Amino acid sequence: MAFNYDKYMRPGKLPHIWCPGCAHGIVMKSIIRALDRVGLDKDRTVIVSGIGCASRMPGYVDFNTLHTTHGRSLAFATGVKMADPSLNVICVAGDGDSLAIGGNHFIHACRRNIDITMIVFNNNIYGMTGGQFSPTTPHGKLASTTPYGNPDYAFDVAELSMGAGATYVSRGTVYHAIPLERQIADGITHKGFSVIDALCTCPTTYGRRNKLGSPIDMILWFKDNTVGLKAAQKLSPEELEGKILTGVFRNDIKPEYCEEYQKIIEMAQGAVAGG
Amino acid sequence: MSAVKALKEERVVAEHEGRQITIIPRYCKGCEICVKLCPQSVLEIKDFKVHVARIQDCTECMLCEIRCPDFAIEIAGKGKKGKS
Numbered sequence: 001m002a003f004n005y006d007k008y009m010r011p012g013k014l015p016h017i018w019c020p021g022c023a024h025g026i027v028m029k030s031i032i033r034a035l036d037r038v039g040l041d042k043d044r045t046v047i048v049s050g051i052g053c054a055s056r057m058p059g060y061v062d063f064n065t066l067h068t069t070h071g072r073s074l075a076f077a078t079g080v081k082m083a084d085p086s087l088n089v090i091c092v093a094g095d096g097d098s099l100a101i102g103g104n105h106f107i108h109a110c111r112r113n114i115d116i117t118m119i120v121f122n123n124n125i126y127g128m129t130g131g132q133f134s135p136t137t138p139h140g141k142l143a144s145t146t147p148y149g150n151p152d153y154a155f156d157v158a159e160l161s162m163g164a165g166a167t168y169v170s171r172g173t174v175y176h177a178i179p180l181e182r183q184i185a186d187g188i189t190h191k192g193f194s195v196i197d198a199l200c201t202c203p204t205t206y207g208r209r210n211k212l213g214s215p216i217d218m219i220l221w222f223k224d225n226t227v228g229l230k231a232a233q234k235l236s237p238e239e240l241e242g243k244i245l246t247g248v249f250r251n252d253i254k255p256e257y258c259e260e261y262q263k264i265i266e267m268a269q270g271a272v273a274g275g
Numbered sequence: 276m277s278a279v280k281a282l283k284e285e286r287v288v289a290e291h292e293g294r295q296i297t298i299i300p301r302y303c304k305g306c307e308i309c310v311k312l313c314p315q316s317v318l319e320i321k322d323f324k325v326h327v328a329r330i331q332d333c334t335e336c337m338l339c340e341i342r343c344p345d346f347a348i349e350i351a352g353k354g355k356k357g358k359s
């Protein structure tokens with residue numbers, strides 16, 4: 001049965017600005033179904049973004065939304081969450097927004113384990129500004145700023161998040177849109193900092209330059225080049241060569257930042273009251 | 276038999292034995308993701324928009340609806356309510 005997206009959309013906003021075949025829309029739909037799955041109250045939920053094609057997402061959905069400055073969605077989101085920890089706070093960001101200009105905010109939000117869900121629309125490129133390389137552009141790939149191939153090596157968003165201290169870490173793809181929806185729902189339910197690395201596509205500035213074919217070719221690439229964590233356990237290192245792992249990498253319980261901060265407030269108030 | 280009729284100018288609904296495929300032409304960007312994903316070749320592009328060509332072959336697998344980035348195609352029916 002068709003899913004009723006209208007219930008969560010701001011009326012009159014479609015068609016969205018994304019290019020034909022841009023997979024950002026598939027991630028947005030997975031997020032909407034995840035929000036529905038968790039059953040969050042629209043008025044108690046805040047969706048925050050920075051700048052980029054991905055960051056246009058909150059403009060389409062009927063929640064409390066903040067479209068902030070490039071790379072700073074987590075700084076604003078942290079402020080919102082600290083002001084009222086009972087709110088559900090979700091960040092949506094591009095790979096450039098979250099890991100290049102916003103990389104510092106990203107690792108420190110992971111480290112604090114603040115109860116925010118970060119969804120990285122990872123299309124391996126700065127889409128909005130015409131295809132400059134990003135921290136997730138694979139080695140050797142072409143971008144407007146790497147016309148001879150990218151000499152850098154890409155971040156593994158899951159490894160980076162775990163190293164920095166995030167307590168829920170997963171990776172999904174737009175081909176595997178239902179598992180992606182489930183991961184986003186679990187990330188939202190998780191108490192602590194959650195990172196969902198949502199592998200998606202930019203046919204316009206990345207696919208064309210790297211001759212990756214049509215939008216559907218780029219989406220089907222994920223089907224052939226990713227392996228779920230469970231399946232990966234049964235494969236040899238040779239069979240896993242060049243494959244991207246997907247699934248839930250970490251789901252741990254650790255004290256959450258707002259709760260820890262509240263304890264400090266109470267301790268300090270006790271110290272003052274006690275003279 | 277299948278029939279196609281327009282509702283409220285922007286929705287085109289194809290029907291076949293309780294199954295409905297709804298297209299919202301103004302949202303569709305003709306990207307062909309749904310067309311290429313459909314295992315039953317139900318969908319076609321005509322004049323840069325998606326069209327329902329063989330609704331009787333649709334298995335309501337939802338491959339197209341889940342991955343249309345543009346909210347332009349909806350499947351409803353009495354069959355499996357599976358999402359894939």
Ligand SMILES: Cc1ncc(C[n+]2csc(CCOP(=O)(O)OP(=O)(O)O)c2C)c(N)n1
Nearest residue numbers: 052053054070094095096097125126127128
């Ligand atoms: C302070 C600042 N620096 C640079 C820019 C230009 N800029 C806008 S979007 C963007 C990158 C977007 O890439 P990404 O976050 O991956 O999002 P995508 O467009 O790929 O979804 C840049 C560099 C800006 N808006 N503000």
Ligand code: SF4
Nearest residue numbers: 018019022053127202
């Ligand atoms: S430039 Fe790339 S990321 Fe931006 S809307 Fe177009 S396809 Fe999507």
Ligand code: SF4
Nearest residue numbers: 313333334336337339
């Ligand atoms: S539901 Fe499945 S069979 Fe029916 S049109 Fe969509 S992809 Fe084709």
Ligand code: SF4
Nearest residue numbers: 303304306307309343
């Ligand atoms: S996937 Fe959506 S936007 Fe693309 S052709 Fe099909 S209906 Fe149109």
Ligand SMILES: [Mg+2]
Nearest residue numbers: 094095125127
């Ligand atoms: Mg990007």
